[in-house]
Amino acid sequence: MIGRLDLFCQEKNLSHGFASKAYGNFSLKNNGDNFRLLAKDLNLLNYPLIQAEQIHSDNIALIKNNDQPLKPKVDGLITKEFGLVLAIRTADCLPIIYYERKKKIIGAVHAGWRGLLKNLPGKMVQYIKQQGGQTDNIIVGIGPHVGSCCYQVGEELPKLFIKKQPNLKNFSLKQNNKHYLNLLTICQQQLEKEGIKKTNLARFPACTACQNQHWWSYRQEGKSCGSMLTVICQKDD
Numbered sequence: 001m002i003g004r005l006d007l008f009c010q011e012k013n014l015s016h017g018f019a020s021k022a023y024g025n026f027s028l029k030n031n032g033d034n035f036r037l038l039a040k041d042l043n044l045l046n047y048p049l050i051q052a053e054q055i056h057s058d059n060i061a062l063i064k065n066n067d068q069p070l071k072p073k074v075d076g077l078i079t080k081e082f083g084l085v086l087a088i089r090t091a092d093c094l095p096i097i098y099y100e101r102k103k104k105i106i107g108a109v110h111a112g113w114r115g116l117l118k119n120l121p122g123k124m125v126q127y128i129k130q131q132g133g134q135t136d137n138i139i140v141g142i143g144p145h146v147g148s149c150c151y152q153v154g155e156e157l158p159k160l161f162i163k164k165q166p167n168l169k170n171f172s173l174k175q176n177n178k179h180y181l182n183l184l185t186i187c188q189q190q191l192e193k194e195g196i197k198k199t200n201l202a203r204f205p206a207c208t209a210c211q212n213q214h215w216w217s218y219r220q221e222g223k224s225c226g227s228m229l230t231v232i233c234q235k236d237d
């Protein structure tokens, strides 16, 4: 299965997708062959794959043609180029894709709680604007990730968010003395704070832990867990 978002499917020459477990494990070491299969189904064969090292930072890299296929020390990728596949690997964390419709800028982000604590989703909006984009023209899509239903955390984590981002609302839940964190609502509020309209924001409705048969989940599978791949690309044909 490839997860898709209607909001992004409507855009001409734009290709995107969230690859389910059926496409295999996209861990950095062995994702070349699996990518060929996915690229075939998305009509992206022969397009170079560009990945981030992903170190739970808030660093974003601007990608140019002929860049190396792995960008070290970043968790966000952005490009104005056509024909490059920006890709993010996740297993519970949020894969987030961006598109600036008028300036033709695409972006992709990997954000777990550490990235959210650093406001990486919001920083990507700021970065797109630095590159000439406008907030009203940006659409954002959030892929499968661990839902608040399954994301139990220590009580210190919600406190950390309250301290760092006091404007956040309703992002944690206490039930039977257990604390749960809602990564999705944190991300949505960060995007809305940057001015992203609700109608320009879409999410793929899946919890990686609840629907572990389809999506890799570190929470469910531990060390044997693989990674899913999220891709976005502007095609030049």
Ligand SMILES: [Zn+2]
Residues within 6 Å of the ligand: 146, 147, 148, 149, 150, 207, 208, 209, 210, 211
């Ligand atoms: Zn769940």
